[in-house]
Structure formats: structure tokens, C-alpha cells
Amino acid sequence: MKKVNNRRDFIKTTALLSGMALVDPIQTFAFSPKPTMFEIKAVNGKYELPALGYAYNALEPFIDAKTMEIHHTKHHQAYINKLNEALEKEPQLKQIPLEALLKMIQSLPDSVKNTIRNHGGGYYNHSFFWTLLKTNTKPSAAVELAIQNSFGSMEQFKKDFEKAGSGLFGSGWVWVINQMGTLKIVTTANQDNPLMDIAEHKGKPVLALDVWEHAYYLKYQNKRADYLTAFWNVLNWDQVAQNLG
């Protein structure tokens, strides 16, 4: 499958799409023409469940094996299935990397707009989230410095992050985004993310935490704050350093 990885190719591809309002793609993509983290593409027209790269019990006791298994094989898979169903309705969108689709939610055909927002978002967010989980890692000097510069101290950062997570009403995500070198904590509802053109706060995601109840309820029940505190034991700081770079 042809890679759509530069602006000219993207515009060419976009121009071929039928049924799409052609807003100025340069304008839409001006803030980030390059893939920001990893490029997720449909393989033979289908998105697939990515491997976790670790065992379901690897994050015990902080995130339990049963939660990880259900979260990965049921929830994540369900987002993928719905996304694939939507793309069958608009097959011309299959050649566009998922990240690019998320950056153009407003311009997507009405028949798939909400599904790509919710299920494409869900697919992307979980794929990103799994890479951020690992026990026994430490922030690099560069990460420490970026956090100090943006939040004053690591302690303050963790406090602010947990507060944002506790304060988010309903289902959603807590993010750290990179806005021109400054890190910022933001939240999104449901499966929205900061890459989306419809996001209130846009930026390159550096880290993310799923605060939907399905991410913690089996172990923590209604105690979201405990899950937020436990998160620091399983945050993969090596991946954070990579996302920051």
C-alpha cells in the first residue's frame, strides 16, 4: 500500500476522495504535516489489534491482568471493529493513515464522522496508551528538565496530573501534550484526543492515561484517585522520553 507521508501526497490523496468537503488541507495540516508519534495504517484495508508487547500480568499489582486482558481483547478490539465497519462505507479513506483522519474529523463525510471520531479515536488512544505502560523505568534527565520547566517540579506535575484525572467528569483521557516545547496537562472527553481538529487543546501527545471506568473498575472500583496514584508505578518513562524527542 502506498504510504501517504508527506503533504503533497496527502493533498493529492485528499483531492481524490469523493463526498468530502475540501477545506484547505494545507490550512488543516499546517500545525503538523509530519506524523507525530507512530503511523497506524490499515493493512489490506483493515485495522488490526496491535500486540501489547508484554504479558497481561506484567503491570501487577498496579493494573491487574484481568483488566488488561479485557481492555485489550474486548474494548480495544471493539473500537477497531467499528472503525473497520465505518471504512467499508467510505473505502477511499482506507489509504489515509489514522492520525491524518483524526486531524480532519470536521471534513470527514457525515456517514462516518462520528464513528471515526469515537472508534478511530478509541483505537488510536489505546494503541498509544499500551506503549506507555511498563514497570521500573525512570525519567531521563531531559524529561526531568522538561517537567521542571513546565510544572516547577516532578511533585507538582504529578499533583496537577492527578487533579486533572480526578476532576474529569465521566469518561475520558488525561494527556500531557507538547506545545512548542512547553508541556501541558489537558483532558479530553470520551475518545477524543489532542490530535483532533475538534480538540480544545491541540498538541503532540507525550503521555496519556485512560480514565474510563473500564480501565480501573475491577481493581479500584469507584476509587479513581487510587488508580491515578498507582499509574506512576507503571508509567513507561522511556517511552515518554521518546515521545518528547
Ligand code: MN3
Ligand atoms: Mn479504555
